[in-house]
Amino acid sequence: MHTAPDEPPPSGEPTPDGVSTAADDPDTAAAPAALRDLLAFEDGNALRLLCAPAGDAVVRRIAVGMDDLAPGRPGTLLLAVGAAPDARTVREAALRGACAVVLGETPPAAETLDAAREAGVALLVREGGVGWAEVAGLLRSALSYARAGLDDSGDMARGPEAIPSLAALAARVAAYVKGSITIEDTRLRVLAHSATGPDADPLRRAVILGGRVPDWRVAELRRSGLLRALWTARDVLHRPADGDTPERLVVAVRSGREVLGSIWAAADGAALAPDAARHLRTAAGLAAPLLVRERLRESGTAHRRENALRGLLHGLGDRRTHAWSLGLSPDAPCAAVVAEREPARTARRADDRALEVLVLELAAHRPGTGVLRDGDRLALLLTGDASAADHEAAVLAVVRELDAAVSSSPDCAPVWLGVGPVGPPERAAESYERAVLVMRALREREARAAAAGAPRPARYADAAGAGAAVEALRILDAARPVWESGDGPVHELIRADLAGGGELVRTLAAYFDTGGDVTAAAGRLVVHPNTLRYRIVRLRERDGVDVDDPDTRLLLTLAARLATAAPPP
Incomplete structure (x- = not known):
């Protein structure tokens, strides 16, 4: 399971389960976050959504235990630590302001799900092997990251909470370095970029339009050793101008030892600012939590969407909840x-x-x-x-x-x-x-x-x-198990023929598909018409199967169709 880097431990008094209470959590005046956004940070290994809310729930705080709920404080996501996983718990939590309830790993009864639907709250369960402390830390980290994208005030030096998104960071860094900025992940996909000026070089335009660094450029970066240097260096690298390609500065974005991506600054019709390298170092620190958020969101969202889509298409689980997860x-x-x-x-x-x-x-x-x-x-x-x-x-x-x-x-x-x-x-x-x-x-x-x-x-x-x-085909699928469990002369004949290569089955399929036209069927089989007539006669004389008998003919037709048709997946 993914967790946020260097996330401070939750404040408040610990419960017997090792989960701190929400004593220091923001109250209802704090910026809210949609439940869908919080779940986007989770890859499905810790929480399972059983019942979707009516609309999208708005979460303002995380509460641990029923005692931490209070009327008049709506928008609470309750971790029902120590509470019974029953309908009474869900109804009481909804009355006291809970918009979503996380129960223990014991699957709730149907009446508990019905209570959640009636109350209009989301119902989730903690997956087996995942502790309450881990769930609380994950949700608090997700809530913090979701809130970080809501305020676009301040400057680069005020910290990650001042930068709402990678796009905003790219625009802000571009103003400081006096050049163009692209922020890329480790697969060299463009996650954000600053505005493109009229003097932008062709390479930058190609990267932005394509959404990633072109393959030929990647090969060039590998040959020159710049990529290897980027992923191992701890400081800003400088690449001088070369022909029509202006000078560039690049720095890796890290979380501890892990490389998350990179920030590139390119001169855009004029020289970069003298202190551009210093601003890139600052930007790399500010970009780290945003890239973590992007990675968590991408991974968690993709995993949940895939599970919801699979459930919806294959009729597994609650279809209304799957539809909600897909928006x-x-x-x-x-x-x-x-x-x-x-x-x-x-x-x-x-x-x-x-x-x-x-x-x-x-x-x-x-x-x-x-x-x-x-x-x-x-x-x-x-x-x-x-x-x-x-x-x-x-x-x-x-x-x-x-x-x-x-x-x-x-x-x-x-x-x-x-x-x-x-x-x-x-x-x-x-x-x-x-x-x-x-x-x-x-x-x-x-x-x-x-x-x-x-x-x-x-x-x-x-x-x-x-x-x-x-x-x-639908009828054949229904008839297949009945045929396969049957017995009698026709069944024995078909099974023996299929074991020996299926020549008779292919002959019957061609014969019936052409409406009994011997010449047309022989043409399909690439044999002489007399050969096909001999096979039909042999059915009567040697095998005792009369193709003119309506019931026998139906069985033979069904056998030929089932043998040549692919079984259902």
Whole structure:
């Protein structure tokens, strides 16, 4: 679990559990912070959200134990140390100003969850193996960091609480050093930058526009040894002007021994200030807690969003709480999209970038899209503000763009995109299930077209575009366990054939798919029509299976479809 660097110990008297009380915590006049922002600092290993509040809870203080609650002090996040994890505790805490309650690691009963929903408070539990002191320290650190971003007064020398954000710090440092500033993480991604003047050099513009240092520039920094020197040096480094590239100063931002990132100052049409290096040293100290906050927020937010998205798409846990964690209103129109590429083991191209192309396209044009990757599959949740009908059209337009992006990119394996129906967040799992069926139907449709020598069909569709194949797959999925548990001559024949290579199953599939047209089926199998006729006759004479009997024909058709169709994931 992440904790804040050099965080002072909580003040107040310790409880028997080792957690200090909130005696010195700010009162209700202190700057508030949203519960969602506090949870963004936590990676899900210490706290589990069970019930979301109505709207976003506003937290002003952390209280430890029921005795630390008092009416008239709203906005309290209660750590229910020593209290029973029951509905009475939740109701009493809500009446005394609690907006969120953290219970012990024992899972609460359903009536406790109902009480939290009725009271409009958030309900969380402490994960096993995590102590109350650790939870209190994490939440107090998160509250301190959240508050640090609310006041934009003062100057650089007043400390980190005077700098609300990395962007504000970049602007302030630029004014002191008389140049341009970029603040980057250890992956050389630009987290903040000062305003770009008319005389900014091309490299700075490329870095800002691209959101990171270009690969060619990284290679150059590695060759020159500057990157190695930056990560090991304790002071400001100077890089003199070179051709069109102006002079630069750079300093690493550290928290103890750990390097968090770097601050770069570039001359912007004029020489840097004589004391620019001194200001960069000060800025590095001020940037450290902000970079820690950025790292914690990024890690915690990503982890919680992924868990919430997975729960929403797969119908796990409380859907309303998952939607709250994703920042979705209960009536927001949502549609699931499932993208699956040709499996890596059978991909025809060695350098496959298909799913990466999709993720990049989404990041560029739909930054709020929820994305889950599982092997060769992406699950997407596309949300919007329009009506359901308008959102359905918008989703199909996005999917068309994604299909075009993959199709036009070299070295990309085929990708099929199935679109689920639009509905509120609580029905996202149903949309996901339908999107999976559509995607599977598209793959089967393409396989049949290839076998028949027909043109390749579209690789994206919604349920309407996929036609009857979606319902057929749904029925086949339901019938599969019944077939697999069955017995009799047809079952024995099919099982023996599949064990021997499946020639009969392939023959039956082609025969039934072509409506019993021997010539067309033989063409698909690349055999002589007489060969196919002989196989059918052999079924009757040697195996005692009459393909003209309606029930037998149904079993054989079902067996062939189940054997050639991919099972549900």
